[in-house]
Amino acid sequence: MSVLLIDADGELWYTRQEELGVRCIQMPYSYCGNEYYYDLGKNTDFDAFYKAVRGGEVPKTMALNPQEYVDIIEPIFAEGEDVLYVSFSHKMSGTFDHLHTALEQLKEKYPDRKCTVFDTKSISLGAGIQMEYAAELKNNGASDEEIIAALTEFTDRVAVYFVVDDLMHLKRGGRLSGIAAFAGTLLGLKPILTLDENGSLGVLTKKAGKRTALKLIADNVVKQLTGTDYSVYVVDADSKDDGDWLADQIKAKRPEAKIVRQVVGPVIGAHCGPGTIGVIFIADKRPIPLAK
Structure with missing residues (x-):
């Protein structure tokens, strides 16, 4: 079985991630001249963010670059583990092109490791609850293949x-x-x-x-x-x-x-x-x- 990976766009609260034993890719955003990585409520100042936006600030989000994906996934591969990444909708961002580039680079160094990406075709907790389901299946002994099959039916x-x-x-x-x-x-x-x-x-x-x-x-x-x-x-x-x-x-x-x-x-x-x-x-x- 693989290490389960989710991203911040799945909006699964950090305490829930800890309960389920999943890891999270924190996605970047910026406003008022500062860049942050969303940690799903651990240290996020929601009031300051929305106050700034209501005041006319235009926030920005950025795609992770290939090296950032390498930095996230390589330590897992180095532990001898595979990855099952339950992602937000691929239609929503070009960041997955960078992920593909990173995985191609990692394949040369870790030919026996794999990262399976499941597109939830959703966003926010629409993706998050699919990760919850995947984690519950894994904790009950399901294989990666069984998890993917179950998610394929569940996502619809x-x-x-x-x-x-x-x-x-x-x-x-x-x-x-x-x-x-x-x-x-x-x-x-x-x-x-x-x-x-x-x-x-x-x-x-x-x-x-x-x-x-x-x-x-x-x-x-x-x-x-x-x-x-x-x-x-x-x-x-x-x-x-x-x-x-x-x-x-x-x-x-x-x-x-x-x-x-x-x-x-x-x-x-x-x-x-x-x-x-x-x-x-x-x-x-x-x-x-x-x-x-």
């Missing part, structure tokens, strides 16, 4: 919905055209976003007003929530009141739901902006966004 049932406050953040990140962002902001439209079966960002529908959009998300969770533990992860980017409201809407109609609340970290928050609300849960299948 991980539903993610989210709504952003300011469409211009998505525009700056290249996720939305300038015209669409301007028009949506002018009309007060709130697109409900999701991730398709390939891990690409898509629009499910658009609603006038944030609470209207959140109400539709709550209705979808109530209808689609399945599984055995009924966990529902509600995440917010400096928007606790809206997140709590959404959680209450779900709980009122599905009292068996186990609500888990968490803040959106600065790496994802740099792209979606403050005010974003997301929900992640297990459904029969992923939502299907509108055709582009």
